Structures are given as structure tokens and as C-alpha cells.
Amino acid sequence: MIGFIKRLDWPGYVLALFLIFFILLPIVTVFLWAFTEQWFYPSVLPTKWGLRYWFKVLERPDVWAAFFTSVQLSAIVTALSAVICLPAAYAFARMEFPGKQFFMMSFLMGNAFPRFALIISIAVLFLTLNLVGTYLGVVIIQLLNTILLMIWLPTAAFQAVSRNMEEAAMDVGASPLRVFWHITLPQALPAIGAALLMTFVWTFYETEGAWLVGAPRVQTMPLLMMSMINNQLVVQYGAVLSVALWVPSLVALLLARRVMGSDSFAKGLGA
Amino acid sequence: MSDTLSTAPASAPLVKWRPTGLLFIAAPILLIAVFLFYPALRSIWGTIYVRQPDGSYAFSIASYLYFFSDSYSLTNLGRTFWTTIVTMVLLIAINLPIAIYLRFKGGRLAVFIQVLALFPMFVPGIVIVYALIRYLGPNGLLQTLLEVVGIGGFQSPYLTPWGPVIGMVWDAMPFTLLVLTAGMSGIATSAIEAAQDVGAGRLRILFSIILPQIKNSLLVVTSLNFLGLFGQAFMPFMLGPTSPEMMGPFMLRTFSTVRDPLQAATQATIVFALCSVAGLAYVRSIAKRRAAELVK
Numbered sequence: 001m002i003g004f005i006k007r008l009d010w011p012g013y014v015l016a017l018f019l020i021f022f023i024l025l026p027i028v029t030v031f032l033w034a035f036t037e038q039w040f041y042p043s044v045l046p047t048k049w050g051l052r053y054w055f056k057v058l059e060r061p062d063v064w065a066a067f068f069t070s071v072q073l074s075a076i077v078t079a080l081s082a083v084i085c086l087p088a089a090y091a092f093a094r095m096e097f098p099g100k101q102f103f104m105m106s107f108l109m110g111n112a113f114p115r116f117a118l119i120i121s122i123a124v125l126f127l128t129l130n131l132v133g134t135y136l137g138v139v140i141i142q143l144l145n146t147i148l149l150m151i152w153l154p155t156a157a158f159q160a161v162s163r164n165m166e167e168a169a170m171d172v173g174a175s176p177l178r179v180f181w182h183i184t185l186p187q188a189l190p191a192i193g194a195a196l197l198m199t200f201v202w203t204f205y206e207t208e209g210a211w212l213v214g215a216p217r218v219q220t221m222p223l224l225m226m227s228m229i230n231n232q233l234v235v236q237y238g239a240v241l242s243v244a245l246w247v248p249s250l251v252a253l254l255l256a257r258r259v260m261g262s263d264s265f266a267k268g269l270g271a
Numbered sequence: 272m273s274d275t276l277s278t279a280p281a282s283a284p285l286v287k288w289r290p291t292g293l294l295f296i297a298a299p300i301l302l303i304a305v306f307l308f309y310p311a312l313r314s315i316w317g318t319i320y321v322r323q324p325d326g327s328y329a330f331s332i333a334s335y336l337y338f339f340s341d342s343y344s345l346t347n348l349g350r351t352f353w354t355t356i357v358t359m360v361l362l363i364a365i366n367l368p369i370a371i372y373l374r375f376k377g378g379r380l381a382v383f384i385q386v387l388a389l390f391p392m393f394v395p396g397i398v399i400v401y402a403l404i405r406y407l408g409p410n411g412l413l414q415t416l417l418e419v420v421g422i423g424g425f426q427s428p429y430l431t432p433w434g435p436v437i438g439m440v441w442d443a444m445p446f447t448l449l450v451l452t453a454g455m456s457g458i459a460t461s462a463i464e465a466a467q468d469v470g471a472g473r474l475r476i477l478f479s480i481i482l483p484q485i486k487n488s489l490l491v492v493t494s495l496n497f498l499g500l501f502g503q504a505f506m507p508f509m510l511g512p513t514s515p516e517m518m519g520p521f522m523l524r525t526f527s528t529v530r531d532p533l534q535a536a537t538q539a540t541i542v543f544a545l546c547s548v549a550g551l552a553y554v555r556s557i558a559k560r561r562a563a564e565l566v567k
Contacts (some may be wrong), residue, residue, distance in 0.1 A: 088299045097291075097292030117543055121536060126440070212523060212527065229401055246394070
């Protein structure tokens with residue numbers, strides 16, 4: 001292997017130490033606060049541990065309302081996104097049609113705009129359509145946010161399906177639809193499931209679109225957490241909500257990534 | 272139908288029915304045309320073809336003149352440039368060593384570093400913000416830890432210009448690292464060993480072998496990070512000072528609080544224009560890569 005790094009691994013220890021302080025400890029802080037009843041300043045660890053604030057958070061009706069709004073929004077957006085994008089992903093992977101390169105590029109073009117400036121210009125349009133402050137407005141703006149992911153990952157999944165198997169099935173007389181249903185779809189399904197899962201989680205935590213178009217009438221979970229942080233309400237509320245909502249989504253995303261392989265994200269963005 | 276297909280070469284598309292493909296992609300194309308490209312063009316157009324007090328419409332660049340003569344707007348623009356550039360430089364300075372380390376090193380420590388560096392990918396923005404406030408804020412955990420080892424005088428970056436920088440570095444770490452690692456995987460170990468054999472130093476290897484090989488990755492990272500950071504609203508709003516502010520929160524406030532959609536659209540157009548260079552660089556690098564793939 002490479003001698004110049006191998007001699008002594010001090011770069012590794014420096015990087016690891018930096019990442020512990022920069023990435024790990026902030027997350028640890030959230031967990032500590034979630035199980036804190038009292039934490040006075042000079043103490044390194046909470047002065048009194050406990051679950052009291054978990055019960056307090058679960059008693060709040062605004063938390064439950066925001067939770068259901070977010071789950072419902074995410075489910076609707078994910079379902080719509082799948083219906084709209086999956087056929088397109090299949091077309092990009094398996095069909096030839098005029099302008100294919102151009103259309104593929106135009107989806108990537110969405111990436112080439114500064115996101116928030118786009119959201120502002122969409123909001124200016126929504127103002128004239130009376131969609132600001134409405135549920136529908138939030139659905140549309142969050143749906144736009146999911147399109148790239150929902151086309152990109154399933155396209156890669158469809159492309160990865162073995163052509164030989166499809167052709168073999170065709171040879172023994174299976175119709176294209178049958179081939180799709182029995183050969184192509186089952187093989188692409190895990191990756192599509194992963195894309196759905198990620199879309200759901202990302203939509204659940206989408207903040208900027210919901211904030212500009214939805215607030216204050218459509219209150220999603222991230223918006224509620226924002227107001228809790230900004231209004232300096234009890235510190236523990238934010239911590240409890242972070243831990244309670246984020247741990248399940250973390251597990252889901254880790255599962256999704258296991259299916260997808262490590263560099264498909266970077267490749268999809270043009271690395 | 273199966274006969275014609277089975278005789279076709281293996282690389283030929285399985286289904287070749289032209290209009291269907293277009294039909295399949297029509298829905299998402301329509302969606303981004305109506306809700307992405309149209310509003311962008313419309314709001315740009317709306318900033319130069321403006322409704323006059325008497326109700327008629329006329330060409331006017333008054334909103335731009337206002338922006339470029341208003342010292343507060345200009346300060347915000349300057350702050351946005353500062354934050355974006357500092358964050359981009361830090362992102363490369365942190366992730367390039369990590370990517371190089373991961374490329375040439377295996378073992379447990381490397382796995383640990385990789386897992387930690389990619390971890391922010393799984394943390395939603397709102398949780399990052401909350402974690403950083405509790406960790407870096409006044410009387411936060413970092414200050415406590417520093418005082419335990421005897422380092423006093425901690426100045427919290429929370430609500431200073433460094434607050435958003437730290438938040439955005441946190442947020443953009445995994446993407447930057449993934450793209451750099453992907454570029455780095457193309458470097459042959461033998462090339463570096465050969466260079467070492469003829470006596471090339473580390474810096475020489477970095478500049479003569481590694482950096483030229485990852486040029487495209489650096490271009491993608493720089494352009495996408497510029498686009499992503501320049502238009503950020505959430506991190507600066509939560510972690511940064513209220514005045515001067517970055518363009519993101521400034522646009523938000525102009526739209527929601529000041530309720531001046533024309534000026535907000537003008538600000539957005541200026542952001543579009545400034546980001547278009549980065550956007551073009553990104554689109555061109557992808558187009559080049561696609562062309563290269565097609566030739567393959």
C-alpha cells in the first residue's frame with residue numbers, strides 16, 4: 001500500500017478526533033437533553049435525569065396535530081411522486097424516444113437553480129393563484145422537491161435489471177407487460193422501495209417549502225420544532241421531539257441505503 | 272414481436288415504440304415546466320415588466336435600481352458571498368483530506384471516519400440546528416467541556432456570521448465527501464507508487480496526480496455547493512444574525528413579513544443571475560460525462 005500515509009496513522013487520529021467533536025458530540029447533546037430533567041451550566045452531564053419531558057411532549061395537542069399533518073402530507077406526496085415518476089424512470093431506463101437526452105438534462109437542470117430562490121418565485125406565483133397558506137400549495141412544492149430522487153434512483157434500478165433475463169422471457173413468448181410484471185419489476189422493487197422510503201422521510205422533514213408556502217396555517221412537524229426552538233420554549237421539548245422522530249427515520253434511511261449501494265447518490269448527481 | 276426483438280443486438284432497447292416513452296415522461300415534465308420553469312421565468316419577467324400606479328404595465332428596472340442603491344440589500348448580498356465562499360473553502364479543506372485518507376487507508380479507523388463523516392446525511396436540518404444550538408450555544412456542552420480541560424473565553428458562534436457557516440458545513444459534508452471519494456476511486460495506486468519511486472513528495476503527488484484526476488469532481492462539488500449554499504435560507508435564519516442577513520432569510524422576510532413580492536422576486540432574480548454561472552458549470556460537466564458514457 002501507500003507508504004507515505006501508512007508509516008504512522010496520525011492523520012487518521014486527527015481526522016477522527018475532529019469528527020468526534022464536530023459531528024458526534026452535537027448529536028450526543030440532543031440525546032442528553034432528551035433525558036434531562038435538570039441541567040445546570042457548569043456540569044458536564046445533566047444534574048437530574050428522567051423521562052418527565054417525554055410525557056409532557058406527548059400531552060401537547062399541537063404536537064399530535066403537527067405529527068398527523070406531516071405524516072399525511074408525506075404519504076400523499078410520496079404516493080403522487082411514485083405515480084408520476086416511476087413510469088418516467090422506466091422510460092428513461094428502457095425506452096428510446098426523441099429528445100431523451102434533452103429531457104433527462106432538463107430534470108437535472110432543476111438542480112442547477114438555487115433552491116430557495118426557486119421556492120420564492122413559486123410562492124410569488126402561488127400568491128396570484130391563492131395557494132399560499134393552503135395544503136395543496138404545500139403538496140405541490142414538496143412534490144417538486146421529490147421528483148429528481150424519484151426518477152433518478154428507480155432509473156438506475158431499472159437499468160440494473162438483467163436484459164438477458166428479459167430477453168429470455170420474450171423468447172419463450174411472454175408479452176412485454178408480463179415481462180415487466182414478472183421479471184423487471186421484482187428485481188427493481190427493493191431499490192424502488194428504498195426510493196419511496198427516502199422520499200417519505202425527506203418530505204417529512206422538508207422545511208423551506210412548507211415554511212414559505214404553508215406557514216402559519218399548515219403546521220408541519222419541522223415548523224412546530226422551529227417555533228419551539230425560536231420561542232425558547234422548554235429546551236427539552238425540541239430534544240424529545242428530535243429523538244422520538246428521528247430515530248425511526250434513521251433506521252429507515254439506513255435500511256434504504258443498504259439496498260442502494262454507497263455511491264449511487266454521488267453518481268446520480270454527476271460525480 | 273418477440274422474433275424481431277430476439278434478433279436485435281443485445282444493446283438495442285427492449286421496447287422501441289416511440290410515442291410511449293414520451294407519454295411516460297409527460298407527467299413529470301409537465302409538472303416541472305408548470306411549477307418550476309414557468310414561475311422562475313414569470314417572476315423574472317415580472318420584475319422588469321411592472322404594473323404601474325395607474326394600473327397599466329410598463330418596462331421598468333426600478334426594483335433593481337432600488338436593490339443596488341439600498342445599502343442594506345447590498346450588505347446582505349456581500350454577507351451571502353462571504354458565507355458561501357468561507358463555507359465552500361472549509362468544505363474542501365475538511366473533506367479533501369478525509370477523501371484522500373479513505374482512498375489509501377483501510378481498517379477500523381477508516382470505517383469509523385467514514386461513518387462519522389457521512390452521518391449528517393441521516394440528520395434532518397431541524398435536528399442539526401437544534402443539536403448545534405445546544406452544543407455550540409452559550410453555556411452549551413462544548414463550552415462546558417472546554418472549561419473542564421481549562422480552556423476559558425469560549426465565544427459562541429451561535430447568532431454570529433459563523434453560525435450558518437458551521438451549520439452548512441455540517442449539512443453539506445456527506446455530499447462533498449461522496450463526490451470527492453467517487454472521483455478519487457479512479458486514481459490508480461500504481462501511479463502514486465511510481466511517482467514515489469522517482470522521489471515525488473506528498474505535495475507533489477497531491478498537485479500532480481490527485482488533483483488533476485479529481486478535477487471533474489471538484490467542479491461538481493464547487494458548483495453544486497455554491498448553488499446550495501448561496502440560496503440557503505433555513506440555516507442562516509436559525510443560526511445566523513438577523514442583520515445583516517443572507518439572501519435566503521432576506522428574501523423570506525421581504526416576501527412574508529414586508530409583503531413585497533416584487534422586491535422578493537427581484538432579489539430571487541439577482542440570486543438566479545449570480546448562481547447561473549455555477550449552474551452552467553454543473554450542467555456542462557454533466558453533459559460532458561453523459562457524452563463520454565454514450566461514446567463508451
